[in-house]
Amino acid sequence: MTHWIILPVLLPLIGGLLQLVVRNFGLSLQRVLGLFLAGGLVALGIKILMLAQAGDTLVYELGNWPAPFGIALVLDRLSAMMVLLTSVLALAALWYASVMRVDEKGSHFHVLFQLQLFGLNGAFLTGDVFNLFVFFEVLLLASYGLLLHGSGAARTRAGLHYVVINLIGSALFLFAVGALYGAVGTLNIADMAQKVAAAPAERSGLIAAAGLLLLVVFALKAAMFPLYLWLPRAYANASAPVAAFFAIMTKVGVYAIIRVHGTVFGEEAGELAGLHMPWLLAGGLVTLVLAALGVMAARGLREQVAYLVLASVATLLAAIGLNRTEALAAGLYYLLHSTLLAGAFFLLADLIRRSRGAASDRFDTVARIQDGRWLGIGFFFAAVALAGLPPMSGFIGKIMILNAAMEHPWRWLVLTCTLSASLLIMVALVRSGSFLFFRPQEMALGEADQSGEPPKRAALWIIGSLLVTAPLLVLFAGGVMEFTTETATQLQEVPKYIEAVLEKPLTAGAR
């Protein structure tokens, strides 16, 4: 048993406590420590990705209690990928927060940030449903604090909605977990998959109800129709690095669906196999269309980017709902692309907002942006990538999802929804780009608004380094797709997962 698996959970926890200790020595020390910790987490993420790449499902039994009696951490390709993705996004968001001094607008930013990472990594690595609930609560509690960071009335109102709806989600999570435990008598995901497959027919109704209730909870986190209404306002009103970091939060819901439902209701689950799939596909497609309409209707850039996040999650849910290995692999590729790009777009929107002074990020015709050249180039780049136009990664991701959808009975519906949503998103982004960058210069040439601040060079570099992942994902699309295909294949091999977690000799952890 290797101890590497628990380090991505321990490092941010210890880091968060350290941040609390060094609080009195000033923000600059906290910044350095935070960046150091986030950098360390990226290195750890690469290390565990290499461990997982060998193809085995690695299990870490906490306190050496064998699963299913103790809590097990499970590392496979998907968890390693999510941990690395989170740490990369966290490094960029934290760096931006330090450069733009967002962290001085309230207390405990760095502490909450590390604890948020603790919750996220724990959720990605755990192999136990109740432990997943606990890590969800950790990451949610940290996210409440981060969302409200910097205060302001609009933020408080959005925060109140976010907190209340997530508390209801937590209550439903417990109902679902309790019902599953009552039906099959275990909380370990692998053991649950085994017990569900062997459950007597008269129990299947209860198990299906609990499984779908759990799907409601995860769909709430992932913001699937009709549970997405909290997202646009919360994300549009959060401070920029927090909103950028929250691009991973919806993906936690998606991850939980893949992990829990994909394992427990996988192919071996008998009559309950794939019970979540039609809901995911239908919900994903409806969300996609509504998100595209939201992108069209948004009155400010940040609201628009929030709807773009929603659109990317919807595409992802639909890709999972197609229930094919190729679609899942393409979806995971799309997940990498959309998380990094959405994070970059939120940071970019913040720079644009700052440089427009009093007009903020509203789509009004105002005086022109000072020094807007790099902002405009960045916007163009991000818009092309997120709208899914060639030659960026969004295009490759989408075309592979659609390719995998061609054998599904709903293929025409999938094609229509995805393509019309892409068209709407593209039109909306073209319109907002011309509002922000072209039209002001015609109308108000010479009377530049002095209240805006020109973008900081360092902030542009951070955004650039996130944006550059789009062409990189295209250049290395072959290798990345190979990895995501292996990941998707591993996820479909539920018996191997069960075997890895449960059928270990009792002394395997003794070393």
Added chain:
Amino acid sequence: MEVLVATSVGVMTTCGVYLVLRASTFPVVVGLTLFSYAVNVFLFSMGRLKVGAPAVIDPAADSYADPLPQALVLTAIVIAFAMTAFVIVLALKARDELGNDHVDGLGGNLSDDEGREA
């Protein structure tokens, strides 16, 4: 006893749903609290209802209560307690900043960047 426990979970959840759908923050907080009570009783009953059976090993016992739901309920109580405290403070903050206790903060000054640049 099954009927009593099932009814109490049902009634508490119903009241919780009703209160959470109210328009001011205080009933919403009370509704969330009722939700967490209902969840706790529900989780507890999922270990099967047994009277007088020990949860830890006792040589004299002929049957055992399931200890796991009890541990889960403890965790859930602690988390719900912290969350209730947080949401009360947040509701007070919203009451303070928005000028009323409506969940949508009616009439409050919602200018986008207030407090951000200050």
